[in-house]
Amino acid sequence: MPQYFAIIGKTDNPVYEAQFISTQKKDGTQEFPSDLKELNPFILHASLDIVEDLQWQMSPISSEGNVSVSRGGFLRSKNASTADNCYLGKIDHFYGLAITAYITYSGMKFVMIHGTSTNTNEAIDDNNCRIFYQEVHELYIKTLMNPFYNASEPITSPIFDLRVRQLAKKYLK
Amino acid sequence: MSSSAGQQQIKTLKVLGEDVWKNKVEKINSELFTLTYGTIVSQLCQDYDRDFEKINDELYKMGYNIGVRIIEDFLARTALPRCTDFNTTSEVISKVAFKVFLNLTPTIANWSQSNDAFSLIISDNPLSDFVELPIDAMKSLWYSNVYCGVLKGALEMVQLDCDVSFVSDILRGDNQTELRIKLNKVLKDEIPVIED
Amino acid sequence: MSTDNIIYPSTSDDSFKRPNHGYDYTKGAKSHTTIESSSINYPTKIYNDSLVANRKEVSLSSMAFLFQQMIIHFHKDSKTVHEFEEKLLTNGFQIGSKLLELLNFRSSINPTNSSRTSTFLSSNTNLPTPKMQSQTSYDTTSGNSSIPSNNAVISKTTTQNTISNQEAASTSHYSSIANTINKMKRRDLKILDILQFIHGTLWSYLFNHVSDDLVKSSERNNEYMIIDNNPVLTQFINNNIKNSCNYFMCGIINGFLNNAAFICKVTPHRMPTENSDERIVYLIKFDSQVLERENLRFSS
Numbered sequence: 001m002p003q004y005f006a007i008i009g010k011t012d013n014p015v016y017e018a019q020f021i022s023t024q025k026k027d028g029t030q031e032f033p034s035d036l037k038e039l040n041p042f043i044l045h046a047s048l049d050i051v052e053d054l055q056w057q058m059s060p061i062s063s064e065g066n067v068s069v070s071r072g073g074f075l076r077s078k079n080a081s082t083a084d085n086c087y088l089g090k091i092d093h094f095y096g097l098a099i100t101a102y103i104t105y106s107g108m109k110f111v112m113i114h115g116t117s118t119n120t121n122e123a124i125d126d127n128n129c130r131i132f133y134q135e136v137h138e139l140y141i142k143t144l145m146n147p148f149y150n151a152s153e154p155i156t157s158p159i160f161d162l163r164v165r166q167l168a169k170k171y172l173k
Numbered sequence: 174m175s176s177s178a179g180q181q182q183i184k185t186l187k188v189l190g191e192d193v194w195k196n197k198v199e200k201i202n203s204e205l206f207t208l209t210y211g212t213i214v215s216q217l218c219q220d221y222d223r224d225f226e227k228i229n230d231e232l233y234k235m236g237y238n239i240g241v242r243i244i245e246d247f248l249a250r251t252a253l254p255r256c257t258d259f260n261t262t263s264e265v266i267s268k269v270a271f272k273v274f275l276n277l278t279p280t281i282a283n284w285s286q287s288n289d290a291f292s293l294i295i296s297d298n299p300l301s302d303f304v305e306l307p308i309d310a311m312k313s314l315w316y317s318n319v320y321c322g323v324l325k326g327a328l329e330m331v332q333l334d335c336d337v338s339f340v341s342d343i344l345r346g347d348n349q350t351e352l353r354i355k356l357n358k359v360l361k362d363e364i365p366v367i368e369d
Numbered sequence: 370m371s372t373d374n375i376i377y378p379s380t381s382d383d384s385f386k387r388p389n390h391g392y393d394y395t396k397g398a399k400s401h402t403t404i405e406s407s408s409i410n411y412p413t414k415i416y417n418d419s420l421v422a423n424r425k426e427v428s429l430s431s432m433a434f435l436f437q438q439m440i441i442h443f444h445k446d447s448k449t450v451h452e453f454e455e456k457l458l459t460n461g462f463q464i465g466s467k468l469l470e471l472l473n474f475r476s477s478i479n480p481t482n483s484s485r486t487s488t489f490l491s492s493n494t495n496l497p498t499p500k501m502q503s504q505t506s507y508d509t510t511s512g513n514s515s516i517p518s519n520n521a522v523i524s525k526t527t528t529q530n531t532i533s534n535q536e537a538a539s540t541s542h543y544s545s546i547a548n549t550i551n552k553m554k555r556r557d558l559k560i561l562d563i564l565q566f567i568h569g570t571l572w573s574y575l576f577n578h579v580s581d582d583l584v585k586s587s588e589r590n591n592e593y594m595i596i597d598n599n600p601v602l603t604q605f606i607n608n609n610i611k612n613s614c615n616y617f618m619c620g621i622i623n624g625f626l627n628n629a630a631f632i633c634k635v636t637p638h639r640m641p642t643e644n645s646d647e648r649i650v651y652l653i654k655f656d657s658q659v660l661e662r663e664n665l666r667f668s669s
Contacts, residue, residue, distance in 0.1 A: 004398060013588045017398035028635040031400070041397070056558055056666050086478075086553040105473040105556055106466060134547040140417050145303035147211030148218070148310070151466055151628075157305075158391040159413045161399075194428075200434050201601065203425035205575055208467065211434070212460040213439050220446065246430050274431045299427060303416045319435075343414065357374040 002032050002115040004040040007140070008038040008048065010107050016155045017041075020168040030113050044111050047092040047099045053108050054088050054101075079160070081101055086137075087130045102133035106144075106151070110136060114172075125173070132171040139163055183264050186192065189251060190272035196248055200271060201297045206286075210300050214316065217220065225313040233314075236322020241367055242325040255331070259356055262333065263291050266354075267323070275299060290355035295320075298350055306344050315339040319353060332360040419534055421546060422475055433605050440606070454616040461620020466628040468621065472570055477554040478546055503628065526570050556629070559667055563629055564593055567622060572669075581648075589657040595622070598645035612639050615649055622651060633658040 007016040012042050019040075032040065084104075092099040094113075102110040110133050143155055214228070221227040251269055254263045257297040263281050271277045277299070300317045303330075315321075321337040328335045335358045341347035392399070447453035491631075557563035564583055572580040572595075586592035603614045615637035623635045633655045640650050 006398070007552060014394055014397075016392050017394075019398045019400045021400055055556075056662065058558065058667070083555070084552045085555050085558075096349045097667060103556065105470050107630050131548050134550055135545060136486060137553075138474070138547040139416065139547060140510065141474055142303070142418070144470055145417060145467055146305050146461075147208075147303075148305070148307050150215075151463075154392060154394040156391040156393065159416050161391040163416060199429040200426040200575070201429045203427045204422075206432050206435065207463075208464045209435060209439065212463050213435075215443070215463065216443075216456075216460060222553075231442075233659075235442065238441070239434045239438055243430065243434055274428045276426055299425060303415055303418070307411065332424045350639060 001024075001173055002016065002034065004044065004115075006041070006111055007136075007155070008044075008111060009159040011152070012045065012048065013152060014041075014094055014154070015108065016160070016164075017159065018164060020172060030132040035080065038114055039127060041143065043094045043113055047101065047111060048090065050091050050110065051088065051101045051103065054091065055103055055107070057085075059083055059085070059086055059134065063136040075092055075173075084132075086134055089126060089130075100133075102137070104137055130133060130166055130171065133169050134169075138164070147157065176195045179260070182261065183268065186264050186268040187278075189253075190269040190278070191252055192249060192268070194276060195275050204240060204302065205277075207299055207302045209253070211304065223309065225310055229313070229315050229318050231324040232318035233325075236319035236324075238324040238367075240323040240326020240328075241321070241330050242326075243274070243323060244330045247327070259288060259291075259333075263354070264329075270287070270327075271295075282353075283353075287356075290353060293352040293354065295352065296299050298343070301342075301344050301350075311345050315342060316344050317342070317350070324352075324354060328354075329360070334360050389545075410629070419546065420471065420474060427559065429601070432602070436602055436614075439608070444610070450613060451555075455614050457614065457616040458620040458623065461617040461622075462624035462627070463620075465626075466622040467622020468571065468574070469625045469626075471626050472566075472574060473554055473556075476570065477550050477552070560593070560631065560659065560663055563626065563631060564595075567625060568595060568609070571621075571625065589654075591657065591660055593653045593655070595651045595653065597649050599647055599653070600649045603645065612637055612649075615651075618649075619651055622653065631659050633659070 003020045005016075005020065006014055006019050009015050019032070029038070063148075086105075088101045088103065090098050091101045092145055098114045100114065101111050104110070112129075139160055140155075143149055143157065143160060144151065149155075185214075215229055217228045221231070240367060247270060249318070253265060253269065256265060267279050267281050271279055271293075277295060277297065279293040279295040281291055282294055285291070298317060302317075304316060306314060306316065315338075318339065321339065324337045325335060328337075334356060336353075336355045338353055340351040340353050342350050344350075423436045440457075444462075447456060459632065482560055513546075528535045536537050557566060568583040570580065580595050580599045582594075582596035584594040584596065586594065597618075600615060600618065602618060603611050606614050619635040621639050626633050633653050635654075638650045638652055639648070641648050
């Protein structure tokens, strides 16, 4: 399953983008189909509205793990007011492509499109996805602490790129 | 290289350094220190348009201004008498001065043949926490150049005219951070000009 | 990817001309990194070091002298007092934005639901090294605690790590805490929550004690005040520019709040009382959009 991952800044500027190709399957499901590939940034940016709306909700994730359409909803988990509101989980979909998101403390949006394989209906592994986002968050903070990096600049460090790809290999299939 | 009396002296200095650090020094979170220095360097990069030679000079000057004042603070806290030889000076700098101000104990190494120059190897430099130099800075910027200025200024106030400069820096990709101090001459009763 | 036949975007930023092995915003997402094929060794320190608080300290004198030199340098470059204060504000802002992410992240490591505990930030007690963090006291509600697994090595490594090929750069080489975190600390959505975080955690981190008071103005809805009876950074500064120098601390608070999307203006005011002569009040004026958002989203 390929993924398209991006870090978007507060003025909707791309800070980092990457495409993760799965190397396991060789049946044509490694990459995004070439006609859809160019659409990825559009799909991603279209979901930003949803992210910004969820940014200020008290409990963006209901107990089912998916975003409830109504605000809060009846099925809130017990600790709703203390639940994690950084990881938003699956927030949108586009013709079978799922989009997950994560917001950092300074409002940077980590968004990812999960390509699906045509054969099976693989659900996104929520826990691994969350850990992936948290690890990238840690890398992001390390980048931010550098006095030579100004906020919202594109992250051009090849080490960052390498580490993100290693994480993708480890946590995303 | 040092006799047993010398060893004893080194030990006393070490104990003194640790004692002053523990009891007579008000402390503050080192990360605030690191971050403040970081924004200073960042601001300098902007002001001087990434002319790293100029930035090195400016950091040196700032260090010098700190050095000429910090020596008073140092002598007041430690009440150390005048050093008898350069060897002792090196020990005082390493075991007491760095300890009291930065909680560091750099190692002394690479004494020159004529005993007038030595190196300080600094491990765990607090200023370079979280820092990674951009590619263009790697060749010419000495990030912690302020240390050179501080040592130059402080030593000048105790009548030692020295040249202090960086030899290597972890941030630049070298194995260690090394500072070289070379004694030029002992000043006799001159009042050094304090640059602005 | 061959470099011929590419029509470069017309931009005044010519970083695209430099060979770049990482992300390039003018070219967009790449499918693979070229670092494996390149022979350049990239040393890295920051991505290998841990973000866990290491409780290092330096002497107050060092900080005071550095601060003083910063003041002198900025003062020299500024033509007006206002410009000087702006410079201090901007520099403090940078620090504040970094601390927002860093401190919140560190709060997530310690499994506590309260963002106000500062036990792991205090450097006065003889706390064990970060590796044994489970020994420090913290609040947990049942079922939420997560003790870092033994596999996560929490240590500060400052050795430079050259990456010559991918094998050497496997993830086991460096300490990563994020995969031990069960639940990230919540982003603060309400004004009071984030102000409490500043009053408690941020102040403890900077000065080893919580701020002396957090007050809401009775006259205006959008004004809050944080009180510091003995401002540490400016205690040695001359009285005539002392208040201007407090703008640095204002910048830190401002950066912290603005980046968390609580747009505000922060100004320092000297208000001595009988007990404390140097008492400073940091006045935080929130933008109207913040209050509007608070009313719309969180009014009960």
